Every structure is written in C-alpha cells, then in structure tokens.
Amino acid sequence: MSSPATAEATAFESSFSKSDSLPRGLRICHLGKFYPPAPGGMESHVQTLARAQAELGAEVRVICVNHRDDAGRDMTWKVLGRTRAEITSDDSIHLTRCGRWGNLARLDICPSVLSLLHGFNRSNTDIVHLHTPNPTMLLALAAVRPRVPLVITHHSDVVRQRVLARLQRPFEHLVYRRARRILTTSPCYASGSDLLRHYASRVEPLPLGIDLQPFLEPSPKALEAAERFKRELGTPLWLSVGRLIYYKGLKHAVAALKHVPGKYVVVGTGPLESELRAQAEGLGVADRVVWLGHATQEELVGAYHAATALWFPSVARSEGFGLVQVEALASGCPVINTAIPHSGVSWVSRHEETGLTVGVGDETAFAQAALRLHHDSNLRARFAAAGRERVVAEFSHRVMALRSLNFYAAALAEDRAAAAAVRLA
Numbered sequence: 001m002s003s004p005a006t007a008e009a010t011a012f013e014s015s016f017s018k019s020d021s022l023p024r025g026l027r028i029c030h031l032g033k034f035y036p037p038a039p040g041g042m043e044s045h046v047q048t049l050a051r052a053q054a055e056l057g058a059e060v061r062v063i064c065v066n067h068r069d070d071a072g073r074d075m076t077w078k079v080l081g082r083t084r085a086e087i088t089s090d091d092s093i094h095l096t097r098c099g100r101w102g103n104l105a106r107l108d109i110c111p112s113v114l115s116l117l118h119g120f121n122r123s124n125t126d127i128v129h130l131h132t133p134n135p136t137m138l139l140a141l142a143a144v145r146p147r148v149p150l151v152i153t154h155h156s157d158v159v160r161q162r163v164l165a166r167l168q169r170p171f172e173h174l175v176y177r178r179a180r181r182i183l184t185t186s187p188c189y190a191s192g193s194d195l196l197r198h199y200a201s202r203v204e205p206l207p208l209g210i211d212l213q214p215f216l217e218p219s220p221k222a223l224e225a226a227e228r229f230k231r232e233l234g235t236p237l238w239l240s241v242g243r244l245i246y247y248k249g250l251k252h253a254v255a256a257l258k259h260v261p262g263k264y265v266v267v268g269t270g271p272l273e274s275e276l277r278a279q280a281e282g283l284g285v286a287d288r289v290v291w292l293g294h295a296t297q298e299e300l301v302g303a304y305h306a307a308t309a310l311w312f313p314s315v316a317r318s319e320g321f322g323l324v325q326v327e328a329l330a331s332g333c334p335v336i337n338t339a340i341p342h343s344g345v346s347w348v349s350r351h352e353e354t355g356l357t358v359g360v361g362d363e364t365a366f367a368q369a370a371l372r373l374h375h376d377s378n379l380r381a382r383f384a385a386a387g388r389e390r391v392v393a394e395f396s397h398r399v400m401a402l403r404s405l406n407f408y409a410a411a412l413a414e415d416r417a418a419a420a421a422v423r424l425a
Contacts, residue, residue: 026126027127099112120147151182185208244268251272277291308380314337
C-alpha cells in the first residue's frame with residue numbers, strides 16, 4: 001500500500017499527463033558535462049531527466065565526457081587525465097561517453113564531440129537539450145550548429161572563473177540565441193544573470209526533480225543505516241552532501257561547528273578536502289567531523305533520516321539550486337541554507353517553512369540556526385512535514401519530465417512555424 005505522500009505525488013503528476021499536446025516518441029539528445037557515477041548535481045539531473053523521459057516513451061540519448069580512465073580512476077580534476085570513448089547504455093538510454101585528451105581551464109578537450117554533433121539532423125533527432133555551464137559542449141555547438149531545435153537548461157552562471165566566463169561569452173550568445181527555450185532551475189535565477197537578461201522572452205523555469213520514493217519510503221537497509229548513524233554518532237547530527245569545492249562554503253560549516261554540539265558528517269569528495277581537514281584540526285573540532293567520502297544509496301538515505309538538519313552553506317550563484325536539499329526534505333530532514341542573491345537555493349527550502357535561511361558566510365547566524373533546531377523538536381517536526389509536502393508538489397522526477405515535454409512541444413511548434421514562414425517567403 002502506498003503512503004499518503006506517494007498517493008499525493010501520483011495524483012499531482014496525473015494532472016500533467018492529460019495534455020493532448022505532449023509529444024510522444026520524441027528523439028531527444030541531452031548534451032551533459034559528465035554522467036553518473038560521476039558525482040554532482042548537474043550529472044544526477046541529466047540522468048534523472050533522461051530516465052523519466054524514457055519512461056514516458058521518449059527515445060533518449062546522452063552525450064557527455066568520460067570522467068574515468070581505463071583503471072576506473074576519476075580524471076575530472078586532472079589536467080592531463082586522458083580517457084577513452086565508451087558507448088554503453090543506462091537502462092533504455094543510449095549513452096556516449098566521449099574520450100578526452102586533457103582539461104584546460106575547465107574545458108575538456110574532446111575532438112570526437114564535433115563529429116557526433118555533425119551527425120545531428122531532423123531525420124534522427126527531434127530535440128537537442130544542452131545543459132550548462134558546459135564549455136566543451138557549448139563550444140562544439142557554436143562550431144557545428146546542427147539544424148535541430150535546441151533547448152538549454154541553464155543550471156548556473158560561470159561565477160568564479162572570470163577569464164573563462166569572458167572567453168566563452170561570445171560563444172554563449174551564438175548558441176543561446178538559437179535556443180527555442182532556455183530553462184532555469186528556479187523562477188528567481190534569471191533576474192540576476194547578465195546572460196539570461198538578453199533572452200528573457202524565452203526563459204522558463206523547470207525546477208529540478210528526483211525520484212522521491214527512496215527518500216519518502218526508505219528501504220530496510222536505509223533504515224538500518226539511519227539507526228547505525230544515530231547509535232554510533234549520537235545527536236545532534238549535522239550533515240552536508242556534495243563536492244568539496246569552493247562554492248559549497250563548507251569552511252563556514254566547519255567554523256560553525258565550533259559553537260554547536262554534536263557530530264558533523266560530510267558526504268562527498270573534492271579538491272578542498274585536505275584544506276577542510278586542516279581547518280577542522282586547527283579549530284579543535286576534527287574529532288567531531290566524519291569524512292564519509294562516497295556513500296552508498298542506502299547510507300545516504302540513512303544519513304538524511306538520522307540527521308538533525310542538512311547544512312547547506314553555499315556562498316555563490318554557482319549553486320543555482322541545491323538538489324540535495326530536495327533529498328533532505330523528502331527524508332523529513334530540515335535544511336539550513338544561505339540567502340544567495342538571485343539563486344534558487346533559498347527558494348527550494350524556504351525560510352521558516354521547511355528550514356532556516358541565514359546570510360552568506362555568516363557563521364554565527366548559521367550556528368544559531370543549528371542550535372535553534374537542536375533545541376526545538378516541534379519546529380523540526382513542522383519543517384519535516386512541510387518539506388515532504390513541498391517536494392511532492394514541486395520536485396518529483398515525473399512532474400519534471402512532463403513539464404519538459406511541454407516545453408519541447410512548444411519549441412517544436414515554433415520551429416515548424418518558423419520553417420513554414422521561410423517557405424512562404
């Protein structure tokens with residue numbers, strides 16, 4: 001028997017699927033950066049969207065960069081890390097991982113991408129869906145310009161790599177002005193983007209979604225993991241999930257821990273791990289930080305269900321959404337996040353509704369928010385209930401996929417109208 005939350009999700013999704021305008025049997029090609037098991041929010045989103053679209057009857061293909069070498073080692077951060085091309089599948093999704101020669105200023109050098117894009121035409125592809133920031137695929141599209149309707153999901157602006165942002169801006173305009181639809185992951189992101197202001201008439205929000213089931217109704221193994229975390233680490237238990245990179249702002253979480261009781265579990269790896277470990281040592285909290293690294297799905301779900309709150313202290317608009325917030329809310333785990341201007345982070349988990357929001361980089365306010373949740377069990381319960389209700393309504397993977405098909409239908413209709421106008425002229 002399904003839970004009330006699952007039943008509500010099914011009813012909500014059915015309201016989208018009744019549209020007669022939804023295109024069926026579409027041939028869709030997603031241009032991603034990497035693809036799972038590569039970690040990251042964009043990577044997870046591409047997989048989730050592709051799988052959900054395939055379940056709705058679409059023929060889905062994904063082209064991305066292969067992040068692993070022949071020994072299975074992650075080459076994402078290696079300048080000279082070379083990988084080979086790999087053609088495989090993920091369920092019914094045709095997956096092409098392009099081999100790369102190396103990485104230069106976040107640009108993966110993949111000559112084979114050009115030949116793949118040259119093969120696109122209306123006889124084999126209906127929609128090309130580009131996910132950005134993604135310098136490799138962006139430059140390839142600017143060079144090849146296949147005559148297939150283009151949709152772009154703009155996950156975030158390029159914020160910190162200013163030289164890269166300036167260098168790729170002319171190519172962004174070449175590609176973005178061709179797009180029939182430009183999708184943002186929240187309604188509030190476009191207003192702060194210098195790039196997207198040029199294309200405001202084509203910008204629409206498509207909030208990210210996930211398969212909520214494993215988080216709403218955890219498996220026995222996930223529940224066992226939750227009990228183990230509680231037993232071994234006690235309460236309060238604070239949690240962060242994601243890559244250990246600058247815009248996640250984890251240095252502020254480590255600093256806040258000095259003023260908060262309990263253990264802090266960090267799920268993820270990245271280039272800042274050694275720096276964060278050294279910071280924890282210097283602040284005298286190293287014995288209260290658990291660096292979990294890569295976690296199994298059961299461990300991740302268990303950690304959400306065991307945690308007092310998810311700590312999400314991101315500091316830049318590179319964090320445009322924060323998909324792990326959805327996972328936490330579906331698990332009944334309140335969120336402490338930051339008010340990044342023109343980012344969707346504080347829109348996903350709303351202040352005083354599903355969690356607490358503090359100023360960017362405000363370690364004192366972050367610690368105070370954590371203490372408030374620690375001491376107020378009624379507040380945690382209220383946030384947990386509201387969080388589950390919100391994710392069911394907005395962030396289901398099927399709702400996301402159905403919305404995407406509506407955008408594709410509009411893009412295809414515009415493309416047909418433009419082609420007819422050219423023929424008449």
